[in-house]
Amino acid sequence: MDTNNKKAKYPGVRVAMDGNTAAIMCERESSDAAGAYPITPSTQMGEYWAEEAAKGHLNISDRPLIFIEPEGEHAAAAVTAGLSMTGLRAANFSSGQGIAYMHESLYAAVGKRLTYVLNIGARAMTKSTLNVHAGHDDYHAIDDTGFFQLFAKKAQHVADLNIIAHRIAELSLTPGAIAQDGFLTTHLIESLLLPERELIKEYLGRPDDIINTPTPAQKLIYGPTRRRIPELWDVDNPVMAGIVQNQDSYMQSVAAQRPFFFDHIKELADKAFEEYYQLTGRRYERVMTYRAEDADYLILGQGSVVPSAEVVVDYLRKTRGIKVGVVDLVMFRPFPADLISKILKGKKGVAILERLDQPLAADLPIAREVRAVLAKCLENGASKNKPPYPELSSYTAADLPAVYSGSFGMGSRDLQPEGIIGAIENMLPEGKKKKQFYLSIDFIRDVPYTPKQRAYQESIQEAYPHVKELAIKGSENPNLMPDGAITVRFHSVGGWGAITTGKNLAMTLFDLLGYDIKANPKYGSEKKGQPTTYYLAAAPEPIRVNCEYFFVDVVLSPDPNVFKHTNALAGLKKGGSFIIQSDKAKPEDVWADIPKPYQKIIIDNDIHIFYIDGFKIAREEATDPELQLRMQGIAFQGAFFAASPLMEKAKLTEETLLKAIEDQLQHKFGGKGQRVVDDNMRVVKRGFDEVHEVTNKVLGAGHSEKGNGEASLPIPTMLKEIPKSASSLSDIHRFWDQTGNFYLRGMGNDNITDPFIGLSVMPAVSSLFRDMTGIRFEHPEWIPNNCTACGNCYTVCPDTAIPGLVSELSDVLETVVKRVKNNHGKVEYLPKAVRQMESKIRQLFNENDKGVTVNNIINEAIDITISESGNGNGLAQEMEWFREELGDFQFALTRPYYSLHEKNQPNSGGLFSITINPTTCKGCMECVNVCDDDALRVTTQTEDSVARLRKEWDLWLDLPNTPAKFNRIDDLEEKIGPLETILLNKDAYLKFASGDGACLG
Structure with a gap:
């Protein structure tokens, strides 16, 4: 995009926003009406439009905005068509299956010569699986409908091309689509020059303006002038639209559209681009190139891959002297064959990268079009008379470039510079010359992660010897961030508000330093409790790299367990800063929590380690308990500025910094009340003040080594x-x-x-x-002496994380003995001693008060048994093993399962227990809320408490099922008796496989 903004009448207003917002900031000024149905990732476009309509925003025509949300995308296309037919400037917003669903309606919109614009958040289509992320399946699903199609490579292009699309549509009387990559552009916050309202008013005008009719065919229909957007549905001038045609006339109606309408789009688009340039200084063309004129090799693509390719091109020219350029296919329909033929002539190779796969086709969509153009160019060159395609260049065989087709980035699969380098290296004389390939995935790993993966890969290679060659890798993955950039990576947990924190931090850097920014959340289907990642970069010049940032200056980890599942130091630069959540009071304890291999990386690379207890700050400052998890991340915003070198580089004072952060929080949360803003500001300030550095970094201090990804994990x-x-x-x-x-x-x-x-x-x-x-900070603790075995807790738990169980005393003792044998081998005295001990335990039950603690009684019986035994140290050692295996596992003597049974038949009472499943409990505390007996209390989670929960759960799994005699249901079919007690049956309770990602409670 050439710019000449200093002389431009409308240079734009510098802002930072995502692609969805950029589209609506333009649509709200230009368009009158929208019909849309929400579908990720374009949902926000419809939402933002609806918000503007609800606020009563008036567009450039002084009209309030109209929004209609029907029952689906098919209906939304019909609604938008209807709005356009009435002469309104209309828009639609959709993605993925929504585009496919409305597909049949799009043909009719073209046939009626409507002028609306379809804004697409390009998304992968559901195939073997559903994916809501970037893919060009939906974009190419409509390339046969007659819509003209544009594709934006960044938010700036989203805004500008949206406006230009309306201009082209209204001049050509053809609806258009303007796409942007889902999430990678729709949700990526970046810097841009937002088109002014006055520009839109001058460039587009009002829908009811009378304009000079732009084409001869239109003059035949409308005369020398016409309404800018014709009214096809007009009660004062009625016509029948969408009529039925038979064999006598249908073909003529289709064929007539090519010369009289479609063939004019190219020249009208060029005119619209030029007019926009004259007003803004931002030049667009149907095909835009970067360093292509002298290039031997080209990368051709659409969307967010283009800026990344441009910076890779600069790098390879500088470091290796490879003459390579980039071709950005801004307009796909009508296909710019004339421009492509000139650009590709005489090149040695062109790698066409496409964000989709069509495996049963001869080629992918763009590659098909390019090959068709090249074939016509050869026909021109072979013609001895007038070239059959005069608008195309003439080629000899020597002019023909080698064409390579690559699939990449489907479902937003990350494409590092390495992948683009691989596509270029493939074309070089020493390259593999693979004609069709995939980037950024492995069919076969060079170094398998596990022995089982190695064996499995060998079986695949035996059946498919060449499958590994389908994937191409580059020889290097360089850091291509601009000089002076600061790059940040967050490691957090789903539900902890890292995306909000990242956005706030990005906007603060943008407002405070005037930096260009890119804030890239790695949106996924990660559920609550799963690791999440967020990327943020800020630089004094534009950032062109569009990928997950591997080379980073600062890593923020609100996830205290990050080293247990991720190499959080990957790509962290020498001398960089790492800030982690920790509730440890001393820096040496924080250091001890870091596994030895990571300690070595930290020392070798002089990485600065900081820690902060963001959860403690959030708990103490949040006036709304539900916001504690999310506000923890806000503390890291303050910690970032305190720990990173940014304040010093930018010469910022603490006062200036905090004022900028407060302004950003006011913008973000002001609508929720001043209390929310004040809460967040206190958390930021404490994060700034309470972050501490670990300075005494001694290798090996603390825990033993823990590998990452080099061996199999234990089975859950x-x-x-x-x-x-x-x-x-x-x-x-x-x-x-x-x-x-x-x-x-x-x-x-x-x-x-x-x-x-x-x-x-x-x-x-x-x-x-x-x-x-990892997502719990508290868990319930069972108080057995207060328990009445009412069953409210294990019935209400939404995660089947707190099962009840009734056990025979003999079964409990026998289970513990079995565990001793399993862990310590053969025992000589224990089995007989435990059988004798059972009667002592029952006697102690009867001798003590109602509030007896069963675990204490069992331990007392152990002491008595040892003292009465003549087996000396042998039994004493085996009894100690017994104590260890029993641990702190608690039982209760309750009326329904112990007292009533003992009354009817002595020695028949059962021991009731409530046990917490440490892997499925989310800490929602529903069980505590329904317990009227104070038998469940909230306790803070610690490493020791988790270890205890795991040990007790392990014993619970070994205990036998609740015996049938404790079943209190008289007639299950007639529902007579306490039906909830069926859940005391392990077979019934464990049928519920918990572990879902639903919110707490």
Whole structure:
């Protein structure tokens, strides 16, 4: 995009926003009406339009905005068409399946010569799986409808091309589509020059303006002048639109559209681009190039890959002297064959990168079009008379470039500079010259992560010897951020508000320093408790790299457990800063929590380690308890400025900084009340003041080594209970080995491309992989002496995380003995001693008061048994092992299961227990809320308390099921008796596979 903003009448207003917002900031001024149905990732466009309509915003025609949300995308297309037919400037917003759903309506919109603009957040289409992220399937799904199609590479282009699209549509009487990559542009906050309202008013005018009719065909229909947007539905001038035609006339109606309407779009688009340039100084063309004139090799693509390709081109020219350029296909329909033929002539190779795959086609969509153009150019060159395609260049065989086709980025798969370098290296004389390839994935890993993966890969290669060659890798992955940039990566947990924190931080940097920014949330389907990542970069010049930032200056980790599943130091520069959440009081304790391999990386790279207890700050400052989790991240915003070198570089005072942060919080949360703003500001200030550095970094201090991704993870506890399936497809253990264990340690990107992932079927109960320990800060603690066994707690728990159980005393003792044997081998005295001990325990039950603590009684009986025994140290040692295995596991002597049974038959009473499942409990405290007996209390989670929960749960799994005699249901069919007690049956309770990502409670 050439710019000449200093002389421009309308240079634009400098702002930072995402692509969805950029589109609506223009649409709200230009358009009158919109019909839309929400679908990710374009939902926000419709939402923002609806908000503007609700606020009573008046557009350049002084009209209040009209918004209609019908029952689906198909209906939304019909609504938008209807609005356009009445002479209104109309728009629609959609993505993915929404585009496919409205597909048939688009043909009719073109046939009626309507003028609306379809804004597309380009999204991968559901195939073997659903994906809501970037893909060009939906964009190319409409390339046969007659819509003209534009594609924006960044937010600036979204804004400008949206306005230009309306201009082209209204001149050509053809509806148009303007697309942007889903999430990668729709949700990426970046700097741009927002078009002024006055520009839109001058450039587009009002829909009811009378303009000179732009084409001869239109003059035949409308005369020398016409309404800017014709009124097809007009009660004063009625016509029938959308009529039926038979064999005698239908073909003529289709054929007439090419010469009289479609063929004019190219020249009208060029005119619209030029007029926009004259007003703004920002030049657009149907095809835009970067360093292509002298290039031997070209990268051709659409969307957010283009800026990344441009910066890679600069790097390769500078470091290797490779003459390579970039071609940005701004307009796909009508296909700019005339420009493409000139640009590609004489090049050695062109790699066409497309964000989709069409495996049964001869080529991908753009590659098909390019090959068709090249074939026509050869026909021109072979013609001895007048070239058959005069608008195209004439080629000899020597002029023909080699064409390479690459699929990349489907579903927003990250494309690092390495991938683009790989596509270029493939074309070079020493390259592999693969004609069709994939970037950024592996069919076969060079170094398998686990022995099982190695064996599995060998079986695939045996059947498909060449499958590895389908994927291309680059030889390097350089850091291509501009000089003076500061790059930040967040490691957080789903539900903790990292995206809000990242956005606030980005906007603060933009407002405070005047930097160009890119704030890139790695949106995914991560559920509550799963690791999430957020990327942020700020620089004094434009940032062109569009990918997850590997090379970073600062890492913020609100996730205190980050080293247990992720190498959070990956890409952190020498001398960089790492800030982690910790509730430890001393820096040496924080250091001890870091595994030894990461300690070594920190020392070797002189990384500064800081820690802050953001949760403590949030708990103490948040007046709304529900906001504690999210406000923890806000503390890290303050910590960032205190720990990073940015304040010193920018010569900022604390007062200036905090004022800028307060302004940003006011903008973000002001609508929710001053209390919310004040709460957040206090948290920021304390984050700034209470961040501490770890300075005494001694290798090996603290915990032992913990590897990352080099061996198999242990199988989740509950997964062990599931038998292997006879079918590999439905085998949860196979799924764990090939897929689940990689996600659990934060390595989901490293799944190989294999037949199972191609079918994309998940075995049942994969939720057993989940562990909610990381999202809890409190958990319930059972007070057995207060428990009445009412059943309210295990009935209300939404996550089946607090099962009740009734056990025979003899079963409890026998289970503990078995665990001693399993862990310590053969025992000589223990079995006989424990059988004798049972009667002592029952006697002690009867001798003590009602408030007896069963665990204490059992330990007292152990002491008595040891003292009465003549087996000396042998029994004493085995009894100590017994104590260890029993641990702090608690039982209660309750009326329904102990007292009543003892009354009817001595020694028949059961021990009732409530146990917390540490992997599924989210800490919602619903159980505490429904307990009227103070038998469940909230306790703060610590490493020791988690270890205790895990040990007790392990024992619970070994205890036998509740015996049938404790079943209090008289008639299940007639529902007579306390039906909730059916959940005391392990077989019934464990049928509910918890681990879902729903919110707490």
